[in-house]
Each structure stands twice: as structure tokens, then as C-alpha cells.
Amino acid sequence: MAIRYALPNGLTVVFEEQHAAKVAAFQVWVKAGSADERPDQAGLAHLHEHMLFKGTERRGPGEIARDIEAHGGEINAWTSFDQTVYHIVIASQFARTGLDILGDAVRRSAFDKEELAREIEVVCEEIKRSFDSPSRRASRGLFATAFQTHPYRLPVIGTEESVRSFTREKVLEFYHRHYTPKNLVLSVAGDLREPELREWVEEIFGGDWGRPYAGPVPRPREAAPTGRRIHIQAEDVKEAYLHLSFPIPELEHPDVPALDMLAMIAGQGESSWLVREVKHRQHLVNDIHASAYTPKDPGIFSVALTLPPAQATKALTQAARVLEALRTTLVPEDELRTLKSAVEAESVYRKETVQGTARNLGSYQTSPGGLESEARYMEDIRGLKREDLLRVAQKYLRLEHAIFTALVPPAAELTQDAVNAALDEAARAPGLTPPERAARPVPPEAPARPARSTVASARSEVHQEKLPSGATLVVRVEPHVPLFSMRAAFSGGLRYETPEDNGITTLVSRTLTRGTATLSADEVSQLSDIYAGNVSAQGGRNSVSLKADFLSRYFEPGFRLFADCLLNPAFREEEVARERSLLLQDILTREDKPSSLAFELFARTLYREHPYRLPLTGEKASVEKLGSEQLRAYHRAHMDPSQMTLSVVGDVRVEEVRALALEYFGTSRGGAVKAKPVLPEAPPSSARTEKKELARAQTHLVMGFQAARLTDPWRITLDVLSTVLSGQGGRLFVELRDKRSMAYSVSSFSMDGLDPGYFAVYMGTSPEKVDAAVAGMRKELERIRDEPIPDAELERAKQHIIGAYEIDLQRNSARATLLALDTCYGVGLDNFLHYSEHVAKVTAADVQEVARRVIDFDRMAMAVVGP
Numbered sequence: 001m002a003i004r005y006a007l008p009n010g011l012t013v014v015f016e017e018q019h020a021a022k023v024a025a026f027q028v029w030v031k032a033g034s035a036d037e038r039p040d041q042a043g044l045a046h047l048h049e050h051m052l053f054k055g056t057e058r059r060g061p062g063e064i065a066r067d068i069e070a071h072g073g074e075i076n077a078w079t080s081f082d083q084t085v086y087h088i089v090i091a092s093q094f095a096r097t098g099l100d101i102l103g104d105a106v107r108r109s110a111f112d113k114e115e116l117a118r119e120i121e122v123v124c125e126e127i128k129r130s131f132d133s134p135s136r137r138a139s140r141g142l143f144a145t146a147f148q149t150h151p152y153r154l155p156v157i158g159t160e161e162s163v164r165s166f167t168r169e170k171v172l173e174f175y176h177r178h179y180t181p182k183n184l185v186l187s188v189a190g191d192l193r194e195p196e197l198r199e200w201v202e203e204i205f206g207g208d209w210g211r212p213y214a215g216p217v218p219r220p221r222e223a224a225p226t227g228r229r230i231h232i233q234a235e236d237v238k239e240a241y242l243h244l245s246f247p248i249p250e251l252e253h254p255d256v257p258a259l260d261m262l263a264m265i266a267g268q269g270e271s272s273w274l275v276r277e278v279k280h281r282q283h284l285v286n287d288i289h290a291s292a293y294t295p296k297d298p299g300i301f302s303v304a305l306t307l308p309p310a311q312a313t314k315a316l317t318q319a320a321r322v323l324e325a326l327r328t329t330l331v332p333e334d335e336l337r338t339l340k341s342a343v344e345a346e347s348v349y350r351k352e353t354v355q356g357t358a359r360n361l362g363s364y365q366t367s368p369g370g371l372e373s374e375a376r377y378m379e380d381i382r383g384l385k386r387e388d389l390l391r392v393a394q395k396y397l398r399l400e401h402a403i404f405t406a407l408v409p410p411a412a413e414l415t416q417d418a419v420n421a422a423l424d425e426a427a428r429a430p431g432l433t434p435p436e437r438a439a440r441p442v443p444p445e446a447p448a449r450p451a452r453s454t455v456a457s458a459r460s461e462v463h464q465e466k467l468p469s470g471a472t473l474v475v476r477v478e479p480h481v482p483l484f485s486m487r488a489a490f491s492g493g494l495r496y497e498t499p500e501d502n503g504i505t506t507l508v509s510r511t512l513t514r515g516t517a518t519l520s521a522d523e524v525s526q527l528s529d530i531y532a533g534n535v536s537a538q539g540g541r542n543s544v545s546l547k548a549d550f551l552s553r554y555f556e557p558g559f560r561l562f563a564d565c566l567l568n569p570a571f572r573e574e575e576v577a578r579e580r581s582l583l584l585q586d587i588l589t590r591e592d593k594p595s596s597l598a599f600e601l602f603a604r605t606l607y608r609e610h611p612y613r614l615p616l617t618g619e620k621a622s623v624e625k626l627g628s629e630q631l632r633a634y635h636r637a638h639m640d641p642s643q644m645t646l647s648v649v650g651d652v653r654v655e656e657v658r659a660l661a662l663e664y665f666g667t668s669r670g671g672a673v674k675a676k677p678v679l680p681e682a683p684p685s686s687a688r689t690e691k692k693e694l695a696r697a698q699t700h701l702v703m704g705f706q707a708a709r710l711t712d713p714w715r716i717t718l719d720v721l722s723t724v725l726s727g728q729g730g731r732l733f734v735e736l737r738d739k740r741s742m743a744y745s746v747s748s749f750s751m752d753g754l755d756p757g758y759f760a761v762y763m764g765t766s767p768e769k770v771d772a773a774v775a776g777m778r779k780e781l782e783r784i785r786d787e788p789i790p791d792a793e794l795e796r797a798k799q800h801i802i803g804a805y806e807i808d809l810q811r812n813s814a815r816a817t818l819l820a821l822d823t824c825y826g827v828g829l830d831n832f833l834h835y836s837e838h839v840a841k842v843t844a845a846d847v848q849e850v851a852r853r854v855i856d857f858d859r860m861a862m863a864v865v866g867p
Contacts, residue, residue, distance in 0.1 A: 001016070002014055002015065002361055002371065003015050003016075003194065004365065004371055007181065007201065007202065007205060007206050009181040009182075009205075009206060009207060009208060009209065010180075010181040010182030010213065011181035011182070011184050011185075011186060011201075011205050011206075012184070012185045012365060013185075013186045013187075013188065013197075013201055014185065014187050014188070014362065014365045014371060015187075015188040015189070015192075015194065015197055015361075016188075016189045016357050016358075016361060017189075017191075017192065017194070018189055018190050018191065018351075018354055018480075019191050020478075020480030020810070021190075021191065021354065021806060021809075021810050022092045022191050022806065023089060023091060023092055023190050023191060023354050023806055023807055023810065024089070024090055024091075024092045024098065024188070024191055024192050024354060025087065025088070025089045025188065025189050025190050025353075025354040025357070025358040026087065026088045026090075026095075026098055026099050026102050026186070026187075026188055026358070027085055027086065027187040027188075027355075027358045027359065027362050028085070028086045028087075028103075028106050028185070028186055029083055029084075029085050029184065029185040029186075029187060029362040029363075029365070029366045030048075030083060030084040030085070030086075030106075030178060030179060030183060030184055031082070031083060031183050031184070031185070031216075031366050032045060032083070032084060032177075032178035032183065032217070033045050033079055033082045033083050033084055033156070034079065034080075034081050034151065034154065034155075034156040034158075035081040035082060035150070035151035035152060035219055035296075035297070036082075036151075036178065036216075036217040036219075037151065037174075040162075040165070040170075041162075041174060042154055042155075042159060042162040042163075043123070043155075043156075043157055043158015043159065043162050043163045043166075044158070044166060044170070044171065045079050045156070045174070045178075046079040046084075046123070046156055046157050046158060047119070047123060047163065047166060048079075048084060048171070048174065048175065049077040049078065049079045049084055050077075050119045050122065050123060051109060051111055051115070051116065051119055051171065052077070052086060052105045052106060052109045053065060053075065053077070053105060053728070054109075054112065054115045054116075054119060054738075055109070055110045055115060056104045056108045056109055056110050057104075057108045057110060058104055058108065059101075059104060061112065061115050061738065062729065062734050062738055064101055064104075064105055065727070065729040065733075066729035066796055067097070068088060068090065068098065068101055068728075069727055069729040069797075069799070069800035070729070070792075070795060070796040070799050070800070071090055071091065071097055071098065071799060071803065072090065072091045072094065072799040072800060072802050072804070072806070073088055073089060073090030073091065073094065073098055073800075073803055074088070074090075074803070074804060074807060075087070075088045075101075075102075076728075079156055079157075080295075081151070081152050081156060081295055081296075082295050082296040082366075083366055085359075085362065086102060086105065086106060087355065087358070087359075088101065088102050089354065089355050089807050090803065091803050091806060092190055092191035092192060095190070095192055095200075096196075096200050099188075099200050099204055100200075100204055103205050104204075106184070107179075107204075107205070107209060109175065111172060111175070113168050116166070116168055116171065118738065118739070118740075118741045120163055120166060122743070123157070123163050124163060124164065125698070125742075125743050125744040125765065126157060126744035127158070127159070127160050127163070128160075128697040128698050128766060129697070129698055129744050129745065129764055130157065131696075131697040131698075132594050132595075132696045132697050132698055133593075134235075134237045134239065134241055134407055134592045135241060135306075137233070137235070137241075138233075138241035138242075138243065138406075138407040139243075140155055141231055141233050141243075141405045141406075142243040142245060142302065142403070143155075144231070145229050145230075145231040145403055145405050146229070146245055146247070146300050146403045146405075148222065148223070149220045149221075149222055149223065150219065150220055150221070150222045150297060150298075151219060151220075152295070152297070152299075176211050177214060179211065180209060181205070181209055181213075182213035183213055185362055185365045185366050186201065186205060187358045187359070187362030187365065188358060188361075189354045189355070189358040189361065190354035190357075190358075191354075221297075222247070222297075222298060224247075225247050225401040225403075227400065227401070228399075228400065228401065228402050228403070228404065228420065228423070229402075229404070230403075230405075230416045230419050230420070231404070231405045232405070232406045232408065232415070232416065232419075233405075233406065233407045233408070234408055234409065234410040234412070235407060235408075235409070235410075236409065236695060237407060237408070237409055237589075237592055238409070238588055238589040238590075238591060238592055239286065239306050239307065239308070239309070239588075239589045240305075240306065240307050240309040240311075240312045240406065240408045240409070240412060240414075241304075241305075241306055241406065241407040241408075242304070242306075242307070242312060242315070242316060242404070242405070242406045243303070243304050243305075243403075243404070243405045243406075244302070244303045244305070244316065244319055244320065244323075244402060244403075244404055245300045245301060245302040245303070245402070245403040245404075245405075246300065246301045246302075246396050246397055246398065246401060246402060246403065247298060247300060247396070247401065248292060248293075248294065248298065248299055248300060248301045248396050249294070249298050250295065250296060250297050250298050250299065251294045251295060251296060251299075251368065251369075252367065252369050252373070253294070254380075255392050255395070255396075256292070256294050256377075257377060257380040257381050257384060258388045258392040259294065259301060259396065260292050260294075260343075260381075261336070261339060261340075261343070261381065261384055261389060262292065262301075262326065262389050262392060262393055262397075263290045263291050263292040263301065264290075264339050264342070265326070265331055265336075265339060265389070266290040266303070266323065266326060267288055267289050267291075267303055268289065268290060268291075269525065269529065270521070270522075270525035270528075271335075271525040271528075271529050272290070273322050273325070273326070274288045274289075274290060274303065274319060274322050275288055277318065277322050278305075278315060278318050278322065280521070280522075280578065282318055283581065284307060284311050284314055284315040285305050285307040285311070285315050286306045286307055286308070286582050286585045286586075287304075287305070287307075288303065288304070288305050288306075288319065289303070289304050290302070290303045290304075291304070296367075296368065300403070301396060301397065303319055303323070305319060308585060309408050309409055309411065309412035309414075310412070312406065312408060312414050313414065313418050313419075314422075316404070316419065316422045316423070317422040317423075317425055317426050318426075320399060320402075320422065320423055320427070321426045321429075323393075323397045323399075323426075324397075324426055324427065326389070326390075326393040326397065327390070327393045327394045327397055329390075330386040330389075330390055331386050331389050331390075332386075333386065336384065336389070338526075338529045338530050339529070340381055340382060340384065341530075341532050342529060342532055343378075343381050344378065344381075344382075344532075345532035345533070345551055347360075347374075347378070348481060348482060348483060349483065351481065352481050352483060352810065352811050352812070353810040353811060354810065355807075399423045399424075399426060399427045400427070402423055404419050404423070406419075460476060460477035460654065461476075462475070462819065462829055462832070463475040463476070463654050464823075464829065465658070467641070467661060467662060467665055467666050468662075468666050469640075469641040469644075469665060469666050469667050469668045470641070470643070470668065471641045471642060471643075471644040471645070471646060471661070471665045472644070472645045472823055472824075473646050473647075473648075473657070473658065473661050473665075474645065474646070474647040474648070474819045474820065474823055474829075475647070475649070475652065475654050475657050475658070476647075476648075476649045476815060476819065477650075477651075477652060477653070477654065478649055478650050478812055478815070479650075479651045480651075481650075481651065481812075482551055482552040482651050483549065483550070483551060483552060483650050483651060483812055484549070484550060484552050484555060484558075484648060484649065484650030484651055484652045484812060485548070485649050485650055485811075485812035485813040485815070485816040486547065486548045486549075486559070486562055486646065486647065486648050486816060487545055487546070487547045487548075487646070487647050487813075487816045487817050487819075487820040488545060488546045488562075488566055488644050488645070488646045488820065489543050489544075489545040489644070489645045489647075489820040489821050489823075489824040490544050490545065490639050490643050490644055490645075490824065491542065491543055491643065491675060491754075491824060491825075492505065492542075492543055492638045492639075492676075493505050493541050493542045493543045493544055494539075494540070494541045494542070494611050494612065494614055494616055495541060495542050495612070495676075495753070495754060495755065496611070496638065496676045496678070497611050497614055497618075498611070499614065499619070500622060500625075501622060501625075501626065501630065502614045502615070502618040502619055502622040502623075503583060503615075503616075503617055503618015503619065503622050503623040503626065504618070504622075504626055504630060504631070504634055505539035505540075505544050505616070505634075506539045506583060506617055506618060507576070507579060507580060507583055507618075507623065507626050507631060508539065508544060508631050508634055508635065509537035509538050509539040509544055510537070510579040510582075510583065511569065511575055511576055511631060512537040512546060512565060512566075512569050512635075513535055513537060513546075513565045513569075514569075514570075514572070514575040514579065515569070515570040515572055515575055516564045516565055516568040516570055517568040517570055518564070518568070519564065521575055524561070524565060527557075527561050528561070530554075531550045531551065531557055531558045531561065532550065532554065533549045533550030533554070533558060534548065535547070535548040535561060535562055535565055536548075537565075539616065540616075541612060541616070541751070541753055541757075542710070542753055542825065543821060543824055543825070544639065545820065545821075546562065546566050547816070547817070548561075548562045549812070552650065552651040552652065555652060555656065556656075559660045559664075560660070560664075563660070563664035566639070567641075567664065567665075567669075569631075569635060571628045571632050571635070572628070573627070573628050576626075576627060576628045576631060580623060580626060580627075583617060583618065584620060584623055584624065586617050587617055587618065587619065587620050587623065588620075591694060594698070594700050594865050594866065595700045595745075595764060595865075597692065597694070597700070597865050598700035598701070598702045598863050598865040599702055599762075599863070600615050601690055601692055601702075601863035601865060602702035602704060602758075602760065602861060602862070602863035603615075604690070605688050605689070605861040605862070605863055606684065606688070606704065606706065606758055606861035607681055609679075609681050610678070610679075610680065610681035611678065612681075612753060612755070612757070636669070636671035636672075637671060637672065637673040638672075640669050640670075640671055640672035641664075641665040641666070641667065641669065642668040642672050643672050644665060645820050645821075645823045645824040646661060646665060646820070647815075647816045647817075647819040647820035647823070648661075648816065649812045649813075649815045649819065650812040650816075678754075678755060680756055681706075681755070681756075683705070683706040683756075683856070683859040684706075684859045684860070685859070686858060686859070687857060687858055687859070687860045687861075687862075688860070688861045689861075689862045689864065690861075690862075690863055690864070691863075691864040691865070692864070692865045694865055694866055694867065695867055696866055696867060697766075698764045698765060698766060698767070698866060699764070699765060699766070699767045699770050699864060699865065699866025699867065700762070700763075700764050700864075700865045700866055701762065701763045701764075701765070701770065701773060701774065701777070701862070701863070701864055702760050702761075702862065703760060703761050703777055703778070703860060703861075703862045704759055704760025704761065704860070704861060704862075705758065705759055705760070705854050705855060705856060705859060705860055705861070706756045706757075706758055706854075706859070707750060707751075707752075707757050707758050707759040707854050708752050708756065708757060708759075708854075709752065709753060709754060709755060709756055709757070710752045710753060710757075710826075711825070711826055711827060712752075714850050714853075715750070715752050716835070716839060716842065717842050717847055717849075717850045718750050718759060718850050718854065719750060719801060719839070720794070720797050720798060720801065720839065720846075720847055721784060721847050721850055721851055721854075722748045722749065722750045722759065723797040723798075723800055723801050724784060724789060724793060724794070724797045724847070725747075725748040725761065725780060725784065726747045726748040727797075727800060729796060729800070730748075730797075731780050731783070731784070732746045732747065732748060732761060732763075732777070732780055733746060733747075735776065735780060736763065736773070736776045736777070740772075740776065742763065742765050742769050742772065742773050742776060743763045743764055743765045743769075743773065744764065745763065745764045746762065746763040747762055748760065748761045748762070749761075749762065759854050759855075761777050761780075761781065763777060767866055767867045770864070770866075774862075778857070781855050781857075782855075784847070784848075784851050784855070785851040785852055785855045787848075788844045788845070788848055789844045789847055789848070790844075791844070794842075794843075794844050798839050798840060798842060801836075801839050802836045802839055802840065805835060805836055805839075806836075815832075818831070818832055819832055
């Protein structure tokens with residue numbers, strides 16, 4: 001149960017106890033975002049997000065991140081139009097330290113002049129990075145068109161010109177104006193007790209800050225729409241990015257619950273009308289999604305489409321016809337009932353982690369309606385009728401007031417006249433009803449399960465056994481939230497592929513849940529919605545797997561749906577053809593994602609023979625040859641119960657899991673083949689560098705070396721080495737971002753495999769900084785190889801890993817994934833049960849030994865993608 005109170009100085013505190021994990025989350029919500037800036041302050045709210053971690057009166061530059069990471073925590077921030085949020089997640093034993101650091105940053109930031117100059121350069125790199133993302137450019141075009149006078153029309157991050165104009169005086173003016181107790185909310189969740197929290201908050205946040213609150217900043221109101229707005233950008237992109245949008249009211253308007261539900265029905269999930277009609281039935285788009293964006297001031301209802309440019313006009317017409325259908329058709333009662341349950345279930349999923357709970361509390365408390373608005377909103381959702389959805393659709397989704405924006409390649413030849421004609425056609429002849437939902441009986445509401453207190457009050461040990469088929473079953477009871485997660489893992493993945501069938505793992509994973517022998521693809525999606533969860537597949541470098549999350553009250557039907565998808569995928573030709581077409585489009589648009597392209601080029605450079613050199617999505621020539629028969633053959637050979645590791649984690653009972661596992665997976669299907677032998681590849685005999693020229697704002701660099709297997713004990717030491725380099729307190733971040741302002745994004749990675757994987761460092765930087773960036777990356781790698789790590793730095797890295805491990809494993813899905821994959825790969829339970837202990841034992845000598853083993857510049861591979 002959440003509590004709320006206010007300090008005498010006006011600061012509001014919201015708090016909810018959660019003791020499932022020894023973790024606490026602290027968030028400070030500043031009720032000021034980019035929409036509260038003057039024209040000469042564009043980007044200033046976002047710059048504060050960077051500067052508050054750059055030192056205070058008590059802590060020097062870099063100390064805040066280092067202190068948090070040294071105590072096993074994570075610190076970060078984000079900025080929106082309406083808020084700026086600073087958040088820390090930390091082990092509860094260090095909770096007071098975390099709260100003190102957060103309070104110090106928010107209350108006493110130093111805004112050192114030299115640090116400000118460096119961070120301005122970093123933000124400019126971030127701005128350049130956003131230019132390399134077509135989806136971000138398309139979003140900017142949408143907001144600049146939808147809002148003519150309101151500050152929502154401007155990018156949150158600002159422009160390079162505006163950011164470079166900021167002085168310390170201008171920063172302090174904004175800080176003193178908005179960072180005052182009455183304008184802040186402290187949101188807390190986790191393993192804490194109320195009395196101690198109240199004491200800490202009073203000590204850290206209490207008293208007079210000397211910054212009286214001047215009240216909210218007045219914002220201009222957007223004029224009511226009088227006609228259509230159309231904006232088309234022609235740029236160097238491979239895919240078309242379209243938005244069809246409509247003005248809607250602000251967050252506290254009574255129509256918002258109905259608009260949110262309308263967005264879910266229109267375009268959220270595989271069962272939504274737009275996805276079923278425009279994507280799956282007519283094959284016009286690669287992706288389509290609807291959302292109701294309702295911030296503090298009036299927002300927009302938007303349908304986002306990504307698609308082959310040649311289909312832009314037709315896709316727009318059909319999407320508009322679906323929206324017109326929502327204006328003339330009552331939503332089926334069972335569909336509305338299912339989605340109401342999904343909204344309630346989402347509130348359960350949000351509270352699975354302490355940071356999710358804290359965000360939920362902070363979001364509601366900073367809204368105009370306060371913390372009570374959550375209960376009102378849920379009550380409004382429960383009370384929605386089909387007629388309410390029809391009314392709001394008729395009121396807001398009016399094509400004569402449509403806002404259309406597009407980012408397309410010049411060859412698309414999309415014109416304003418063509419857009420108007422498409423929308424007029426949809427308005428004249430809506431006549432479209434999306435495919436009927438399958439007329440399958442809706443399962444009755446699952447019976448209530450006995451209260452946990454009568455069955456088990458705490459998590460269990462890990463239960464593991466072999467089934468008669470040879471499958472391995474792993475179960476862990478985690479009763480703190482009424483959810484459960486499953487994951488079935490099989491060896492394979494990219495490691496089993498050849499250039500001839502490259503991409504088959506990805507195509508199998510995309511089609512595995514697109515229908516079974518007795519269920520259509522739509523029926524699988526609908527049942528997932530009814531059970532308030534999801535089921536999906538994933539292909540990786542070393543495995544292919546199926547995962548699912550459901551509410552615990554749907555344990556048995558959810559398990560049966562999961563088993564049906566796993567054992568009896570139909571791989572119908574029409575579904576395979578559709579997913580193959582989408583996969584080919586992903587391959588075509590690789591250049592729109594230059595950082596991903598750099599990692600693909602790096603893999604091809606480091607490996608010349610091993611399958612790890614191949615892209616996960618495959619290549620055009622190989623994917624075009626893949627069909628239903630190949631997928632069925634792969635499934636028979638590599639996804640038999642005898643080859644499976646199944647993990648189930650959450651609010652379950654071991655005996656129930658075991659009974660269903662025996663029923664479905666206790667017998668082999670008989671088609672399994674022996675594990676495919678894959679020969680490891682020797683490291684490069686000399687340094688290799690490959691470059692790809694790409695006209696982008698930034699150059700993307702990946703530099704790395706062959707490294708550990710998943711089964712190598714020293715891979716844990718490599719994790720420590722990587723953490724010394726990465727993170728906000730790591731050497732790469734401090735030396736190359738904080739001190740030299742070379743990049744917004746710089747980090748290190750360790751990719752383990754069943755065969756030797758790789759260790760690499762990455763940076764995205766301006767083209768003129770490439771030589772200095774390469775030298776800087778190399779210098780830090782040489783330093784960690786040649787010089788012993790100081791004790792304090794080593795402890796920071798180890799504590800950061802241990803804390804992050806606990807934070808990451810709050811979710812059932814994360815625990816289920818780790819248990820399934822570790823068991824599948826032969827790592828066993830030791831990693832899950834004792835990983836933190838192994839990390840704690842790593843010494844500086846161990847790290848240097850592994851660094852010398854891995855970092856060999858004569859065997860280095862480097863990929864460079866950019867201008």
C-alpha cells in the first residue's frame with residue numbers, strides 16, 4: 001500500500017514497501033521538462049539531466065556515478081516534455097547512501113564551468129547520434145507538424161546551436177527556478193521501512209533550500225484544428241516512416257481512458273485491428289502501431305507505420321479505413337473485456353520490480369490528478385462500454401483533421417495530393433471491417449488459487465529433474481507477485497547455420513507462434529491476450545527458445561498454449577511468406593541502423609570461417625530460399641523435447657509444473673539429430689580493419705578480440721574487466737566521454753559463446769574525432785592490460801556487477817531465461833546460485849591475467865562505419 005506525505009518545505013514523498021528482493025529504488029521527479037523552457041532555453045532541461053551527475057559541493061566530477069556503482073547500484077536520468085526524472089536502484093543495505101547521493105545531486109549541483117563546457121560537447125554528440133536514427137527524425141517531423149505553437153513542437157534535446165549557447169548563468173537560472181522542493185516529488189519503492197525512510201528524507205531533503213517556488217510556467221495553447229496538416233520529408237532512408245495522427249485532449253480529460261483503450265484495439269499487439277488487417281491480411285507494412293499520447297497538455301492519437309516506400313499510399317488508405325471502421329463499428333464485447341483485463345494485468349507487471357513501482361508512483365503523483373488518479377483511471381477502464389469507444393472514435397479520429405507526416409526516400413514520390421486523395425478515398429468508402437476474431441469459446445475465468453500463505457510463503461530452492469524424454473525441467477517458486485514465466489531453450493541458433501541457410505533461426509523464431517496444427521495465428525494472439533500475457537520465440541547465436549509470461553491464475557491454459565506452439569507449429573506457407581518478406585525488409589534497411597551495422601561488420605572481420613561471422617537476420621540470397629519445409633525440418637531436428645531445457649519461475653507449484661511438463665514433454669517425437677559439430681576458429685593471425693562508407697552524422701567504431709566460451713571459468717573475470725571499462729564510473733566513460741567529450745555512447749561488451757566469443761569496445765563519434773577516438777580506446781585497453789587495477793576501482797566494478805545482477809533478476813522472466821540458457825549450455829546452476837560469490841573472489845591479478853590473454857593488438861579486429 002502506497003503512502004504519501006509532504007515535508008514542511010513542500011517536497012512530496014510517495015513510498016511503497018516491497019520486500020521480495022533486497023533492492024530499493026529512489027526517483028526524483030522534477031515537474032519541469034522541455035515544454036517549460038523559453039525559446040532561448042531549448043534543450044536546457046535535458047542538459048540538467050547530464051549536469052546533475054557531474055559534481056556537487058561535496059562530490060567531485062565522476063564521484064556520483066562511482067559511488068553508486070561501488071555500492072552495487074545503477075544511476076541514470078531521462079527528460080520528457082513535462083518532467084525530468086533522476087533515478088537510482090541500489091541494494092537496500094546501501095539505501096541511505098543512494099538516497100544521500102540523489103539528494104545531493106538534486107539539491108547542491110555545482111555546475112562547474114569546465115564540466116559544463118565538456119558536457120555541452122557530449123550533448124552535441126547525442127544530437128548527431130539522433131540524426132542517424134530515421135525513426136527519431138520521423139518523430140521530430142510529426143511533433144513539429146502536430147504542434148504549431150505549443151512547445152511540444154520542439155525536440156526535447158534541443159539543437160546544437162541552442163545547446164552551444166548555454167552559459168553557467170543560464171543553467172543556474174533554470175535550476176533555481178525549477179529545482180525547488182514544491183516542484184519535486186520523491187518516489188521510493190523497495191526493501192525499506194517507513195520510519196527509517198522518513199528520518200532519512202528529512203535529513204537529506206528537509207529544510208529551506210533557499211529557492212522559493214515561483215509557480216508553473218505558462219504555456220501557449222494549441223489552436224483547435226481547422227483542416228489537415230501534411231508534411232513529407234524526402235531523405236536518404238531505405239524504409240518509409242509514416243504517421244497518421246489526430247489531436248486529442250490532455251491526460252486528465254475524461255475521454256483519456258477510452259482513447260487509451262481505442263489505441264489498444266486499433267494497433268497494440270498482434271490481435272489489434274490495424275495489425276491484423278494492414279500487416280497480416282494485406283501485407284502492406286513491416287510494422288504498424290497505434291498510441292494515445294496524452295501528456296500534461298493536449299496530445300495526439302497516432303498510427304505509426306514503417307513500410308516499403310512503394311506501398312505508402314495504399315497502406316495509408318487501408319490504415320485510414322480501419323480507423324473509419326472504428327468510427328462506425330461497435331467493438332465486440334469479448335474483445336473489450338479481454339483488453340480491460342490486459343490493462344489490469346499490466347499494472348501487476350509494472351510492479352514486478354522496485355523501479356517499476358517507483359516509476360508508477362512518480363508518474364501518477366506528478367500528474368495533475370495526483371496519486372489518486374490511478375484508482376480513478378482503473379475504475380474508468382473497468383466501466384468502459386462499447387458505446388464509449390465509438391463516441392471517442394467519432395469525436396477525435398476525424399480524417400478531415402488528420403495530421404500526416406512522412407519520412408521517405410526521394411524515389412518514393414509521395415505527394416501532398418496523393419495523401420489527400422488516399423484519406424478522401426478512405427472517408428468516402430470506409431466499408432472495411434477487419435477480419436473477424438476467431439469464434440473460439442472464451443475460456444472461463446480461471447478459479448482463484450489458494451492464498452500463498454497457506455501453500456508457501458517464500459521462494460523455493462531450484463528444483464531440477466530429467467524427464468523420460470531426456471528434457472531437463474528447472475523450476476523455482478517466486479510467490480511475491482501473481483505471475484509466472486517459462487522458457488524452453490534448445491542448442492542451435494546462428495552457430496548451426498551456414499551461408500546457404502543463414503537466417504533460418506530468426507525465421508523459425510518469427511513463425512513459431514504464428515499458428516499451430518489446431519490454432520490460427522490470430523487465435524494464438526487472442527488466447528495470449530485472454531490469459532493476460534504473451535508467448536514469443538527468440539533466436540540467438542547459440543540457441544533458439546520459446547518464452548511466455550502469464551498471470552498465475554492462468555497457469556494451466558497458459559502452459560497448454562505454450563506447449564502447443566512449441567510442439568505443433570504449423571509453419572503455414574502464407575505465414576512463412578509474410579514473415580520472410582518482413583525479414584527481407586529488415587535486411588534491406590540495415591543501413592538505417594549504423595551502430596548495428598558496425599557490429600555486423602566487426603563479426604565478419606573477426607571471424608572468417610565460424611558461423612558467428614554471419615548476421616542473425618541472414619542475407620537476402622539465403623532468406624529468399626527458406627520455406628515451410630526447411631522450417632519444419634529444422635524444428636524436427638533441433639527442437640524435440642529430448643533436446644529441451646524448460647524453466648518455469650514464479651507463482652507456481654512444482655507438482656503442477658511437473659505434471660504438465662510430463663504430459664507434454666515427457667516423450668520424444670523421434671526426429672532429433674545429434675548436436676551439430678562446430679569447429680572453433682583460431683584468432684586472427686594479424687590485425688584486421690574493415691571500413692564501410694556511409695553518409696551519416698557519426699562514425700561508429702567497434703574494436704575487439706576473440707574471448708571466452710560460456711563454459712570458461714575466466715569469463716567471470718572478463719565480466720569484471722569489462723565493468724572496469726564500462727558504466728558511468730568506468731574508464732571509457734570517464735576518460736573518453738567525461739574528460740574528452742568524444743562521444744555520447746561509449747562502452748565495452750563481452751559476447752560469450754559455446755565457441756570462443758568476443759570482447760569489444762564501441763564508440764559513436766563525430767567523423768573528425770575518429771583518429772583520436774581510436775587512439776583513446778586503444779590507450780584504455782593497453783592500460784588495463786599493462787597496469788594493475790587499484791583496489792578501490794576493482795571493488796567498484798565487482799560491487800556494480802553484484803548489484804546489477806540482483807537488480808536484473810527481479811523479474812521472473814530474467815530468472816527463467818538465465819536458468820534455461822545456463823542449463824542448456826552446460827553451465828549448470830552454479831552461475832545462477834553462486835555468480836555473485838565468484839565475482840567477489842576476482843583479484844586484480846586475475847583481471848590483468850585475462851586482459852593479457854585477450855587484448856592482443858596483433859590479433860585485433862576493428863570495424864568502422866560512417867562518412
